[in-house]
């Protein structure tokens with residue numbers, strides 16, 4: 347009975363999956379050799395996640411793919427295009443549209459121009475074109491994608507249900523990955539990284555303590571212009587009394603992840619999120635061990651466990667059921683079940 351009553355107030359559901367890192371190669375390990383990586387099996391886990399989403403009584407309205415869809419080793423194997431096609435062919439069986447985030451492994455395989463011209467560019471699903479509910483008035487002046495701007499970032503937003511909005515952000519907007527070496531953002535990012543990390547290998551956290559160990563080449567951050575863009579959308583959402591979930595590959599709260607996985611300017615983006623009553627959740631990937639923290643502004647920081655380090659007999663995906671006053675994460679396998687209550691003042 348309780349379940350039936352809960353269904354009555356259900357607004358919609360959506361699927362989440364992170365760090366698939368598929369490659370047609372033997373199993374390997376993470377850098378410190380503490381965790382096995384199941385490169386081939388990640389495709390099987392994706393397949394069974396899609397199967398389960400297809401079987402659900404309430405079809406998820408959309409799927410969020412949190413980034414690192416194929417592993418960087420595909421670049422050395424010269425199989426980047428093929429591996430991407432294999433994974434995209436699986437996603438073609440999705441019961442609903444798939445929103446793609448870009449992570450560090452995307453940039454090991456492709457440059458930004460290639461990504462914009464690939465199936466990993468899901469911008470056409472955003473900014474009022476498919477799901478929005480008549481509020482496309484925030485579309486044109488906020489669009490970040492000037493095709494002539496080499497420093498443009500990848501980001502968009504959509505509203506799958508009245509009073510709910512999802513914003514996809516680019517956590518590698520400031521990065522030494524993916525940016526052209528003569529671009530302003532690359533030069534700024536390299537300087538930022540080198541001034542905080544004195545190691546020759548900029549992926550090494552040697553000598554960096556605590557949160558300073560985030561200054562690694564495989565991380566990145568948000569430009570001022572992206573934060574302004576986000577600020578404008580969130581202002582619209584505040585005024586429209588929406589509940590907003592922000593999504594990025596890198597986590598942004600220190601208590602929701604290992605410090606080696608957090609965005610460089612997490613403090614700046616947190617200030618933006620905290621300035622808006624509409625933000626209820628931030629969903630990230632990148633840290634394959636996952637994490638969770640409810641911050642003092644009532645924002646749930648959810649870091650999803652990665653498929654790549656999930657043993658074949660387990661799973662790493664979830665379905666999030668959205669109600670007016672909460673979201674319930676139905677995690678499978680390594681992802682736990684969680685109830686994310688919305689702060690009453692939101």
Ligand SMILES: Nc1ncnc2c1ncn2[C@@H]1O[C@H](COP(=O)(O)OP(=O)(O)O)[C@@H](O)[C@H]1O
Nearest residue numbers: 376377378414418450451547549550551564632
């Ligand atoms: N502690 C470390 N010291 C030096 N290089 C590292 C370290 N951890 C990771 N790397 C390197 O950084 C890159 C990204 O690491 P990887 O573990 O593949 O990222 P992800 O966690 O996103 O899968 C790889 O080239 C890896 O060898």
